[in-house]
Amino acid sequence: MVEAVEAGWQRLSPWSVVFLFVRGVLQFVRENVPVLLGAGAGVAVIERIGATEVLLGLAALLLVAALLSLVYYRRFRFRLDDDVLLVQKGLFERTELKLSAGRIQHISLEQPAYMRPFDIVRFSAATPGGVTTELELPGIRRGLAESLRQALSSGRSLAEQGSAAAGTPSAEVVFRLGARGLTLHGLASNSVYLLAAFLAPVLQPLERLARQHLDTLGDSVWVRMVVEAPWLAGSAILAGLIALLMLVSVVVAWLRFHGFTLVTDGDRYVQRSGLLNRQEQVLSARKLQSVEWVQTALGRLLGRGYLVCRQYGGLPRAADHAGHSFLIPGLAVTEGPALARAFWPPLALEGAYARVHPRYRRAMAVRFGLALLVIVGVVAASAAQPWWLLAAVAVPPLAWGLGHLRWLAVGWRVQHDYAFIRTGLLGRRTSAFPLANAQAVRVQQSWFQRRWGVATLQITLASGPERLPWIDHAEASALANRTLLHVEAPPGDHAVQSGRE
Structure with missing residues (x-):
């Protein structure tokens, strides 16, 4: 297998036609069926031309989709040339993609439930440039996918990877998520807020619909309760909705993180998780830019949080639960900081944090x-x-209370050449990174900040910017100079500087 991949072009597994067909059908359904069925258009079409004709049309569309999937499979090929992965593909127009191992930011292996019987996976890789996947092998054997992942992650060819496999130590399990931690993560995660925001526009139409049909329900117990005690009925409905949202959030967490295991493989960390859609993600220790310890408001009550490891070209913070985030869920308050030290031993998330200027409140x-x-x-x-x-x-006291909570949440400190910046409101997010990882440093002052002698320090990493607002201008300048000193110094001098300090 190794010699075949390096000597010539490889094709996808023949079973990948099934994956391509299913994915194409699902994409067509998502993009077109809501439009076709909207406003009763689908019913009108069936009544006009007949159900038999509609079924024949659907069968014809499925046949066309199967033929297109077969053509796409036959025109798709790839090979690994030293440390460059070449892919040629196209349905009507052939394109060629080249991806160097040194430029790869994220590698993921996914195996939906319908791909497991065929033992094929979806291999995807992305560079630091964008949020979406740039290269995809939509159906290859798991063994070949793991070999490609090892070769591209280490920068060695498949032959070198195979010869070094005998001397490579076995993978060590760093963290394994149990059922209790998985359930608590579902309750404490941001999925609850996202689901509530998604359902908010639907509540008012549902309320209007319920009022229209209230008279048709008759003199039942529920109707009398709504009429006689509307606040009690509203509270019960709200409590039921919150319970439903939490249940859905727990189900989503089980689907996404079931069987979560974090292992070390040389200088890489590999996580495996998923109930229906099994997924493997790789984190390169060399490309790690920052580690974030996150606790939502519910997470602080339940004593749970999660770690987000950001590499080059990291995704926005709103995408923590997306498939491309290297996220370690379901951690207890003591487990999060301890696991963070596995990535950088000097990293100490515990300790006192200096507060920003009171004018920030x-x-x-x-x-x-x-x-x-x-x-x-x-x-x-x-x-x-x-x-x-x-x-x-009620706005002034409420605004002052929120401002006070925000001021209490924001804090910072520098220890052992690592910067720690904490933000939040009811929840907490602590970002930690080496000062040597900084790409740019900026000290900003607005008119009000100049008046009070404070400034906002922005340290830009390869994974994105980190902001420290409203600290003393002298402290901001000193921290900016210290950061630049670490950036400009040769790599071997960082330890010397740390010892002198």
């Missing part, structure tokens, strides 16, 4: 107050009820 209170006043105005205008404007009386 006032600035955040003003921002929260303006946002709350806008919300009150929009609600009053949409409901056509001027008495909603009375809620503006």
Whole structure:
């Protein structure tokens, strides 16, 4: 197998036609069926031309999809040339992709449930440039996929990888997630907030629909409870909705992280997880830029959090739960900082953090107050009820309380040439990184900040910017100079500088 890959072109597994067909059909359904069935258009079409004709049309479309999948499979080929992976593909127009091992940021192996009987996986790789996958092998044997992953991660050819396999130590398990931690992660994760935001626009139409059909339900117990105690009924419905959201969040966590295992493989970390869609992700220790310890508001109550490891070209923080984030879920309060030290031994997330200037609390209170006043105005205008404007009386104390919580959450410190920046409101997010990983440093001052002698320090890493707001200007300048000193110094001098300090 090794000689065949390096000597000539390789094709996908013949069973990949099934994967290509299923993926194409699902993509067509997602993009077109909601439009075809919208406003009763699908029913009108069936009534006009008949159900038999519709079924024949669907069968014809499936046949075309199968033929296109077969053609795509026959025109797809790849090979590994030293440390460069070449892919030629195309349906009507042939394209060639080249991806160097040194430029690879993220490698992922996925195996949906319908691919397991054939023992094939989806191999994908991306460079630091973008968020989406740049190279994909949609159906290759697992053994070949693991060999490609090892070769591209280490920068060695498959032949060298195979010869060195005998002397390579076995993988060591660093962390394994149990059922309790998996359930608590589902309860504490951001999925609850995302599901609530997704369902928020649906609540008002559902309420309007319920009022229209309230009279048709008759004199039942539920109707009497709604009429006699609307606040109690509303509280019960809200509690039921929250319980449903938490249940869905737990189910999503089990589907995504079931069987989560983190192992070391040389200088790489490999995580494996997934119930229906099994996935493997690789983290290169050489490309690690920052480690983040995250606790949501519910996570702080439950004593749970998760780690996010960011490499070159890291994804936005909103994408922590996306497939390309190297995320370690379900960690207890003591497990998170301990596991962070497995990546960088000097990393100590525990300890005291210096707070930013107290004026930051006032600035955040003003921002929260303006946002709350806008919300009150929009609600009053949409409901056509001027008495909603009375809620503006509660805005100043609420805004001040939120500003105070924000000020309490933000903190920072520098220890052993590592910077620690903590942010949040009700939750906490602590980002830690070596000062030597900085790509750019910027000290910013607004008019108000100049007046109070404070500044905002922005340290840009290869994974994205890290901001430290409203600290003393002298401290910001000193930290900026210290960061630049580590960046400009030769790699061997960092330890010497650390010892002198």
